[in-house]
Amino acid sequence: MTEPIRVVVVDDHAIFRSGLKADLDERIEVVAEAATVEQAIAAIHEQRPAVVLLDVHLPGGRGGGGAEVVAGCAALLGETKFLALSVSDSAEDVVTVIRAGARGYVTKTVSGAEISDAVQRVAGGDAAFSPRLAGFVLDAFGTAAVANVDDELDKLSARELEVMRLIARGYQYKEVAKELFISIKTVETHVSSVLRKLQLSSRHELTRWAVDRRIL
Amino acid sequence: MREPLIRSTEDRIIAGVCAGLSRHLNVSVGIVRVGMVALALAGGAGVLLYIWLWLLVPTAADEALAAERAFNPRDIAENFARGFGASGAFRDGTEQAGTPPLRPVSQPLPQPGTPAPNVEGTGTRRLLQRGGKEILIGAALVLAGGAVVAQIAGINLPWGTWLPVLAIAAGAVIAWMQLDDSRRSGLMDRAGATGAQGAVRLLAGLVLVVAGIVTMVSGSITWEAMWPTLFASLAVLAGVLLVLAPWVLKYWRDLETERSGRIRETERAEIAAHLHDSVLQTLALIQNRAGSEQDVTRLARAQERELREWLYRDKRQEEGNLVDRVKAVAAEIEDAYGHPVDVVAVGDAEMSDRHEVLVHATREAVQNAAKHAGGSISVYVECTPGRSEVFVRDRGPGFELASVPPDRMGVRESLIGRMERHGGQARIRNTGSGTEVHLSLEHPQEGTAS
Numbered sequence: 001m002t003e004p005i006r007v008v009v010v011d012d013h014a015i016f017r018s019g020l021k022a023d024l025d026e027r028i029e030v031v032a033e034a035a036t037v038e039q040a041i042a043a044i045h046e047q048r049p050a051v052v053l054l055d056v057h058l059p060g061g062r063g064g065g066g067a068e069v070v071a072g073c074a075a076l077l078g079e080t081k082f083l084a085l086s087v088s089d090s091a092e093d094v095v096t097v098i099r100a101g102a103r104g105y106v107t108k109t110v111s112g113a114e115i116s117d118a119v120q121r122v123a124g125g126d127a128a129f130s131p132r133l134a135g136f137v138l139d140a141f142g143t144a145a146v147a148n149v150d151d152e153l154d155k156l157s158a159r160e161l162e163v164m165r166l167i168a169r170g171y172q173y174k175e176v177a178k179e180l181f182i183s184i185k186t187v188e189t190h191v192s193s194v195l196r197k198l199q200l201s202s203r204h205e206l207t208r209w210a211v212d213r214r215i216l
Numbered sequence: 217m218r219e220p221l222i223r224s225t226e227d228r229i230i231a232g233v234c235a236g237l238s239r240h241l242n243v244s245v246g247i248v249r250v251g252m253v254a255l256a257l258a259g260g261a262g263v264l265l266y267i268w269l270w271l272l273v274p275t276a277a278d279e280a281l282a283a284e285r286a287f288n289p290r291d292i293a294e295n296f297a298r299g300f301g302a303s304g305a306f307r308d309g310t311e312q313a314g315t316p317p318l319r320p321v322s323q324p325l326p327q328p329g330t331p332a333p334n335v336e337g338t339g340t341r342r343l344l345q346r347g348g349k350e351i352l353i354g355a356a357l358v359l360a361g362g363a364v365v366a367q368i369a370g371i372n373l374p375w376g377t378w379l380p381v382l383a384i385a386a387g388a389v390i391a392w393m394q395l396d397d398s399r400r401s402g403l404m405d406r407a408g409a410t411g412a413q414g415a416v417r418l419l420a421g422l423v424l425v426v427a428g429i430v431t432m433v434s435g436s437i438t439w440e441a442m443w444p445t446l447f448a449s450l451a452v453l454a455g456v457l458l459v460l461a462p463w464v465l466k467y468w469r470d471l472e473t474e475r476s477g478r479i480r481e482t483e484r485a486e487i488a489a490h491l492h493d494s495v496l497q498t499l500a501l502i503q504n505r506a507g508s509e510q511d512v513t514r515l516a517r518a519q520e521r522e523l524r525e526w527l528y529r530d531k532r533q534e535e536g537n538l539v540d541r542v543k544a545v546a547a548e549i550e551d552a553y554g555h556p557v558d559v560v561a562v563g564d565a566e567m568s569d570r571h572e573v574l575v576h577a578t579r580e581a582v583q584n585a586a587k588h589a590g591g592s593i594s595v596y597v598e599c600t601p602g603r604s605e606v607f608v609r610d611r612g613p614g615f616e617l618a619s620v621p622p623d624r625m626g627v628r629e630s631l632i633g634r635m636e637r638h639g640g641q642a643r644i645r646n647t648g649s650g651t652e653v654h655l656s657l658e659h660p661q662e663g664t665a666s
Contacts, residue, residue, distance in 0.1 A: 090527075109520075109556075131594060135560035138598070168560045169607045170594025175649060 004029035005123045008047055010040040010069060011055040011085070016108070020053065023112025028119055037061030041072040049080055050123045053115070054102065056086035056093045065093075067100035077101050081122045085115070091136050099199050104128025121173075126188040127195035134167035137198055156194060163190045223275045229351060230389070231270045380432040387424030390417055494522055514554045521547055538565040538575070538604060542597050545579045553586035555593060563599035565659075571604065573638045574657050577631050578606045581653040585610035589650060604657045611650040631655075 005028050011017050012035045021030050032047045034040035037060040044052055052073075056066040064071070070082050082102040086093055087109070094105050103122045106115060107130060118128035129137075141156050156164065159180075166176045173191075177184045219242075224235035227245065234252055238245040255262030363378075434442055498519040505511040539561040546557040565571060578595070585593045589612020596607040631653065635642040640657040 131558065131560045131596070135562050135596070138562040165596075165598070168562070168598075169596040169652070170558070170609045171647075175647065178648065 005051055005119060006031045006047065006049040007119060008032045008034065008040070008043055008049040008052045010034045010043075010052060010058065010066075012036065012057075012059055016055075020112070020115070023115065024119070025113065025116045028116055035059075037064070037068050037072070040069045044069070044073050044076065044080060048076065051119050052080060052082045053085050053119065054082050054097070056084055056097050066097045066102070070097065070100040070102055074101065081125070083118055083122045083128060091139075094133055094136060095140070095198070098133070098195070101199065103195065104130075105133045106130050107132065121188070124188075125192070127191045129164075129167050129191055129195075131168050131170050134164045137194055138164050138168060141197070156197065160190050160194050163187055164194060167191075221273055223270070223273050225275050225277060229355075230266070232275065233266055233269045233273065236273060237269070380428040383424045383428030383431070387421040387426075387428065390421035390424065490526065494526075495519060510554050514551065517554075517556055518547075518551055521550070536567060538567060538571050538599060539597055540564075541567065541571075541575045542578055542595060542606065545575060546582060546593075546595055549579070549582045549586050553583075553590075555586045555590055557582060557586070557593045557595060559595045559597065561597040561599075563597075565599040565604050568659065570638050570640070570657055570659060573634060574604060574606060574640065574655060577635050577640075577642060577655050578608065580631050581606075581608040581655065585612065585651065585653075588612055602658060602660050604659065606653075606655040608653040608655075609647070609650060610652075 004026065007024070007028050007030050009017050009020055009030055010033070011020070014035070017033050017035075021033075024030065031049055032043040034043045035058075037058050039060070040052075040054070040058065052069075054066045054069060058065045058069065061068045061072075066082075066084055066086075070077075073080060073082075082097075084094070084097045084102040084105040085108055086097075086105070087107065098105060103125075104118055104127050106118050106128060110130075121128050137156075138161070162180060163176055166179055167173075171179065173184055173187050177187045180187075219239045221240040222236050224232035224239065226232075227235040229249075234248045235245050237243075238248040241248070252262045252266060255265060430442075430446070433445075498515055502512050502515050505515065539559075542561070543559050546559045549555075550557045567575075582593060582595060585608055589610035591611045594607075594609045596609075598605045598607075631644070632642045635655055635657075638657075640655065643654045645652055645654070
């Protein structure tokens with residue numbers, strides 16, 4: 001915990017970038033900023049940061065915004081984690097960037113401390129879920145699902161459902177852990193596994209849910 | 217004032233020229249028609265005049281379309297005034313920030329394009345309904361009958377010449393009617409709905425005209441000479457088409473570009489009007505109230521919510537369903553107390569009397585949280601078939617139900633009592649870092665709308 005986490009901030013609004021920089025705590029060091037898709041991809045390749053704070057809507061590129069940046073840095077996904085940051089609530093935006101490879105999603109209105117926590121979590125290889133993202137997951141995977149071996153990717157386990165529900169209800173990770181009498185590490189494992197399912201699942205229902213919302 | 221010269225779409229036999237002319241000249245239709253027929257008999261002058269007027273005089277629908285084209289989407293103020301009656305209240309009010317911006321959502325801007333197509337579409341249909349077709353057929357039969365009578369009476373009609381001429385005229389009329397119709401609705405609209413009908417009409421017209429011409433010509437040349445001639449004319453026609461095709465294509469593309477440009481303009485105008493009504497007003501208000509942090513936050517939240525609703529509204533989500541109602545409740549309390557209330561919803565349910573109770577209880581719970589806890593409040597709604605649940609969580613100091621004095625009616629009566637009376641459940645618990653109210657309602661027979 002001595003080394004600060006190296007972060008690249010990608011957002012097309014200079015005001016927001018400087019505000020965010022001021023809000024992030026001392027555990028985090030902003031090494032570069034970018035305002036467009038091209039700038040972002042260049043800066044990430046040059047700096048190799050641990051975490052990229054990525055706005056979902058970005059100018060430039062082929063119009064793909066944040067998802068395009070993630071796709072453009074696919075080779076670095078092992079060492080660089082992406083945390084999506086957006087004012088948008090729409091399922092399209094959120095799920096698109098998550099499925100592109102982002103490790104989490106937070107809304108821009110949350111406090112600097114919360115964003116710092118999320119950065120920390122993502123840098124540690126875990127996933128950062130906001131209540132709304134948990135809501136989307138529950139909406140997409142259904143609320144009554146228990147995995148058996150065959151559709152392991154396509155449904156959430158009972159425990160994962162519980163964790164998602166609590167996050168959707170506004171619980172933080174440590175509160176979830178306390179509520180379910182498990183360790184924070186276990187909560188993080190569950191959330192990461194949900195994220196993996198969200199990214200990899202090609203389940204019929206998920207596809208249909210996405211098509212309904214013009215995501216895929 | 218004299219009526220403008222416009223072809224009538226209602227009272228017409230062929231193209232509404234006579235009716236339009238009569239209205240313009242303020243003379244009875246009958247007189248105009250008789251005059252037209254008389255002129256037609258005088259060496260065909262009437263026919264020429266009629267065709268000329270048909271081509272040059274617009275219909276009422278054409279006029280409407282032209283007026284619509286003249287509609288300038290950039291003139292927001294005027295269009296805006298058209299769309300909204302009074303918007304002054306918002307400017308004076310300070311506490312109403314939440315309510316007026318909601319108006320455009322529930323009451324979308326009237327789209328300038330919508331009324332016109334209705335008018336256009338009914339023209340032909342109305343003619344058909346009034347038996348215009350029968351009248352046309354009747355007129356043709358009367359003419360034919362007259363001709364036969366004349367033949368019997370001994371007047372020798374040159375059938376060989378007249379029949380082809382009639383065929384050509386009929387074909388041209390059919391084809392022109394088609395053009396007339398389609399031109400009115402901008403050529404493109406009909407492609408989907410009545411395209412097949414239009415093609416049939418065009419084909420019928422073409423066949424009639426070609427057959428007429430061939431018959432006419434075959435009178436003067438032998439059949440043997442006919443085929444090479446036909447071939448040669450076809451070749452010439454193909455050549456002309458080849459030359460004209462690029463022009464037609466270009467014209468077509470221009471038309472399309474113009475149309476899509478117009479649609480974009482309209483959309484842009486709608487967005488501009490919306491932003492003007494909500495965002496700009498709120499920004500002005502925020503500048504006025506810059507001194508009060510709470511007011512500014514409240515205004516910003518209300519505006520954010522409204523804009524979000526407008527931009528990201530889930531299209532599948534029905535208005536007036538449970539989630540919608542809970543969101544409305546959350547918005548109301550957020551406005552009243554200035555604490556952010558975030559709603560996350562999974563699924564949705566149609567409203568029933570018992571859901572109404574659930575919404576009331578939710579309001580009570582959110583209000584308690586805003587009053588006693590403050591800070592941000594999370595509301596989570598989950599609807600599965602047969603069950604609706606609402607969680608309201610705050611991060612306040614928390615309270616124990618046991619410690620609430622029995623005379624305090626709020627929680628006990630309006631939350632627990634009310635839910636239980638309607639077969640639901642309300643549980644309040646202290647999570648250690650705030651209070652969570654859990655409301656649930658089982659409704660085995662009712663389906664969900666998710």
